[in-house]
Amino acid sequence: MVSSDTIELDEVVVRYRSGWQLGPVSATFPVGVSALVGPNGAGKTTMLAVLTGIKRPKAGTLRRDGQPVRRRREGSGYRAHIGYVPQECTWSPSWPVEDFLTFCARMYRVPSTQVRHRCQGVMSDLNVGQFAHQPIGTLSGGQKRRVFLAAALVHDPEVLILDEPTVGLDPGERISFRRHVVEQAASRVVVLSTHLMDDVALSADQVHLVDGGHITWSGTLPELMAAAGESDSQDHVSVAERGYLHLMQGRAESELPEGDR
Numbered sequence: 234m235v236s237s238d239t240i241e242l243d244e245v246v247v248r249y250r251s252g253w254q255l256g257p258v259s260a261t262f263p264v265g266v267s268a269l270v271g272p273n274g275a276g277k278t279t280m281l282a283v284l285t286g287i288k289r290p291k292a293g294t295l296r297r298d299g300q301p302v303r304r305r306r307e308g309s310g311y312r313a314h315i316g317y318v319p320q321e322c323t324w325s326p327s328w329p330v331e332d333f334l335t336f337c338a339r340m341y342r343v344p345s346t347q348v349r350h351r352c353q354g355v356m357s358d359l360n361v362g363q364f365a366h367q368p369i370g371t372l373s374g375g376q377k378r379r380v381f382l383a384a385a386l387v388h389d390p391e392v393l394i395l396d397e398p399t400v401g402l403d404p405g406e407r408i409s410f411r412r413h414v415v416e417q418a419a420s421r422v423v424v425l426s427t428h429l430m431d432d433v434a435l436s437a438d439q440v441h442l443v444d445g446g447h448i449t450w451s452g453t454l455p456e457l458m459a460a461a462g463e464s465d466s467q468d469h470v471s472v473a474e475r476g477y478l479h480l481m482q483g484r485a486e487s488e489l490p491e492g493d494r
């Protein structure tokens with residue numbers, strides 16, 4: 234893998250027919266885990282859709298390593314460098330794991346001589362080899378998530394995009410899934426959206442708060458903790474939670490008329 238150092242949104246705007254608008258938003262996503270956090274309907278999935286190259290912005294530019302991304306045929310160009318695990322994965326439940334991964338590898342044009350090797354590799358990395366011949370529909374939520382992460386990694390992408398990856402997982406599965414994500418982020422750009430502050434506090438290097446179609450705050454985990462006034466605390470999860478509430482509340486209050494504050 235030739236690694237991308239950054240992907241970047243530069244003054245990006247998306248507008249839906251309903252009139253809802255994302256942006257303009259600008260943000261840079263380096264190697265490591267960047268988390269998009271915010272309430273329902275804030276625009277996180279829309280931002281991820283632009284980052285995957287699936288959604289074309291109405292204005293602004295998506296850049297990879299500083300270069301504007303131009304859309305090309307699927308499987309070539311930018312999208313060949315992206316691994317994506319959407320919020321809901323709706324593949325046929327009767328499909329055995331290894332067959333599914335083989336299909337994904339071929340879809341991403343992994344050279345045929347390497348397909349088996351890549352599938353074996355990601356099954357081993359994600360600890361799903363024991364399910365190779367099992368239909369996806371017979372796996373637990375956490376096991377399925379690991380299979381979909383394996384599918385997103387089968388072509389060794391430079392960028393991994395995960396939409397609420399740990400929703401519905403039990404505590405053990407979440408810990409294990411997070412560990413896999415952090416391992417993958419050692420050498421690639423990972424952008425994930427989440428509502429869960431333990432995902433943020435235990436995996437994110439960079440945090441972006443998203444609200445009303447805008448990025449309202451960006452910083453590191455220590456900076457988020459500092460917003461709660463407790464940057465030295467060892468309890469990263471609850472302090473990050475308090476930092477989040479403080480920053481979101483601050484924004485809401487600043488928009489209120491003075492007499493209502």
Ligand SMILES: Nc1ncnc2c1ncn2[C@@H]1O[C@H](COP(=O)(O)OP(=O)(O)OP(=O)(O)O)[C@@H](O)[C@H]1O
Nearest residue numbers: 249250251253271272273274275276277278279280
């Ligand atoms: N295809 C679409 N057409 C019209 N409006 C849409 C479409 N997709 C999303 N929206 C609207 O855009 C806004 C942002 O949605 P988005 O899914 O990006 O938010 P989100 O932060 O990911 O939310 P959640 O945390 O609930 O997944 C919402 O108001 C949503 O109703």
